[in-house]
Amino acid sequence: MATNDVVGAVSGAGALRLSMLTGLGTPVLLFLILVMMILPLPAFMLDLLFTFNIALAMIVLLASVYSSRPLDFAAFPSILLIATLLRLSLNVASTRVVLLEGHNGTGAAGKVIQAFGEFVIGGSYTVGIVVFAILVIINFVVVTKGAGRISEVTARFTLDAMPGKQMAIDADLNAGLINQDEARQRRSDVAREADFYGAMDGASKFVRGDAVAGILILFINVIGGFSVGVLQHDLSAADAANNYVLLTIGDGLVAQIPSLLLSTAAALIVTRVADSQDMGKEVVSQLFGNPRALLVTAFMIGIMGLIPGMPHLVFLFLAAVLGALGYLRIQQDVVEPEELRESPVERATEVRELSWDDVLAVDEIGLEVGYRLIALVDRNQGGELLNRIKGVRKKLSQELGFLIHSVHIRDNLDLAPNEYRISFHDVTVGDGEVYPGKELAINPGGRIFAELEGLKTKDPTFGLDAVWIEPSRRDDAQAMGYTVVDCGTVIATHLSQLLKNHAHELVGQDDVQQLLDKLAKTSPKLVENLVPKLLGLGEVTKVMQNLLEEGIPIRDVRTIAEALAEHAGKSREIDVLTSQVRISLGRTIFQVVNGVGRELSVMTLDSQLEQILQGALQGSQGGLEPSLIERTINQIIEASARIEAEGRTPVMLVASNIRLFLSRLLRSRMPSFYTLAYEEIPASKTIKVIATIGSGQPRLQQNSR
Secondary structure (H helix, E strand, O other): OHHHHHHHHHHHHHHHHHHHHHHOHHHHHHHHHHHHHHOOOOHHHHHHHHHHHHHHHHHHHHHHHHOOOHHHHOOHHHHHHHHHHHHHHHHHHHHHHHHHHHHHOOOOOOHHHHHHHHHHOOOOHHHHHHHHHHHHHHHHHHHHHHHHHHHHHHHHHHHHHHHHHHHHHHHHHHHOOOOHHHHHHHHHHHHHHHHHHHHHHHHHHHHHHHHHHHHHHHHHHHHHHHHHHHHHOOOOHHHHHHHHHHHHHHHHHHHHHHHHHHHHHHHHHHOOOOOOOOHHHHHHHHHOOOHHHHHHHHHHHHHHHOOOOOOHHHHHHHHHHHHHHHHHHHHHHHHHHHHHHOOHHHHHHOOOOOOHHHOOOOOOEEEEEOHHHHHHHOHHHOOOHHHHHHHHHHHHHHHHOOOOOOEEEEEOOOOOOOEEEEEEOOEEEEEEEOOOOOEEEEOOOOOOOOOOOOEEEEOOOOOOEEEEEOHHHHHHHHHOOOEEEOHHHHHHHHHHHHHHHOHHHHOOHHHHHHHHHHHHOOOHHHHHHHHHHHOOHHHHHHHHHHHHHOOOOOOOHHHHHHHHHHHOOOOOOHHHHHHHHHHHOHHHHHHHHHOOOOEEEEEEEOHHHHHHHHHHHHOOOOOOOHHHHHHHHHHHHHHHHHHHHOOOOOEEEEOHHHHHHHHHHHHOOOOOOEEEEHHHOOOOOEEEEEEEEOOOOOEOOOEEO
């Protein structure tokens, strides 16, 4: 046991030392770059560093080729910068040696530079200049320029596609196709991909600048070396050119070849399409995977080989090779389907069995947007709709008394580009169309004499007349009396109103249990006696849903619970319990309807009409005539319109035994209409009857209590 502990400790210490040494690689390399720029290096060190530079460039190129996807080589921009600095520092070090020791011969700057100056270009500086110029043109004009353009475009498209990718991940997560860990990994990959291509856009500038620096360094070294040889060391023009120009060209070629390799690696990285295999397999499978292309090419090359004067052997040999590859590919395509047909049972067993995970969850609150509205919900593009929706949820949660669920936002390509759709429990409850870059001027209902030029529409929240205008006309529209809002405000206001109107559909037993648990911290006995001794959780939930349906908040959970506990022993009928709770919440209801004012303006029913309704509902009289009901509703709507035009809230005050009937009757016509019972008005408040609804036209009165 002790031996194993010792071995484990030694292994852990070795791994720690290895990790520390690995982490020192980049700092040591940067320090070496600084040393090369300051201190003169012997010829042997230059040979070693130039060889290392070429090897590093080849490693980077092959790593780019064998990476399955760009993110597998995410450190490439940093490596590119370090390799560029290393090569430039080598240019500085070699320039110093060439200028100081070049008069001693072409071997003064090391064997590597001498080899490239003599063997590679045959000792002719004219050939060297031509070869160097060709390499620079290939690197600067073709590879570097193309890679830089691709980097720029890819970075831009990647950033633009981020919101759509993130929303697609959320959609897959909500659809159950992936779990939380996979979604988190995908979001991380999307962010890393954007960072990578953004860094590559900048790193491509290093490669381009390095190519320009190579040209300038060559001309500076040629002029400087020739001047030093002739003026300081009294060499003839021919000897100075032979020594310094060859050394400079050799130095330039040694630097340009790694530069070309790194430029090619950068181009390969940014032109990669994410796949599960490396570039070698990808190129072979896609380039030589179509036998038709191989056979047609073999036929054309063979025809060219038969033309008199052409090198027949080479063309016919290549045509035979391509034809053989095409034939083998056809045979392979025939064999593979046969193998697949032989094992249908095995393939069937690989299909995953269905489970409850395949049953998609329902979104409590959903917002779907067309593709042109994605910018409104993307913070990276300046969209503020997410913050506004969060503010709406917070405000309504405080007003209504329960937590509004999160809004699941996703894009929907089936919608029109500017359309949005709001749904509760996956059922659409509202939709609209907004135009990014424009603002909505809403006619609040007053008399506006001037008309605005723009796209006429209806406000999706309240159905008011509106016009889409340019932002530059905002001040003019406000001066005319219009209310001007932006696209985000239109959607947020629509969502807020729908949440208010459908609040009773959004509160469930879990939410009510949360409210009771919170109340139990201060009034444990009250909650303990109410649920489940007197009432079930479902009954309490239904009462709270009834309150919310008529616009009454459930913030005062204590009063609601006390009223239910007091009257639950007499009746467990939900409507009766709701009426008793409303009486207990009289002050809250009065404040919701009338604010902080002490006097409430109301409409009442004519005494004869009220008696008819009471008798019909109690069964002592016959049924109500449809014409009487329709006439009464029309009179209430007419009186409410006049009251709203005066800036007051229309409220109907009736007897408690007909309040629920009238409330349900009028709610479908006027969702924001309040119907109160006499008992719900606190004794300390005053009412003012401003209209009486009877069998004829509503009569205006000035009575008060």
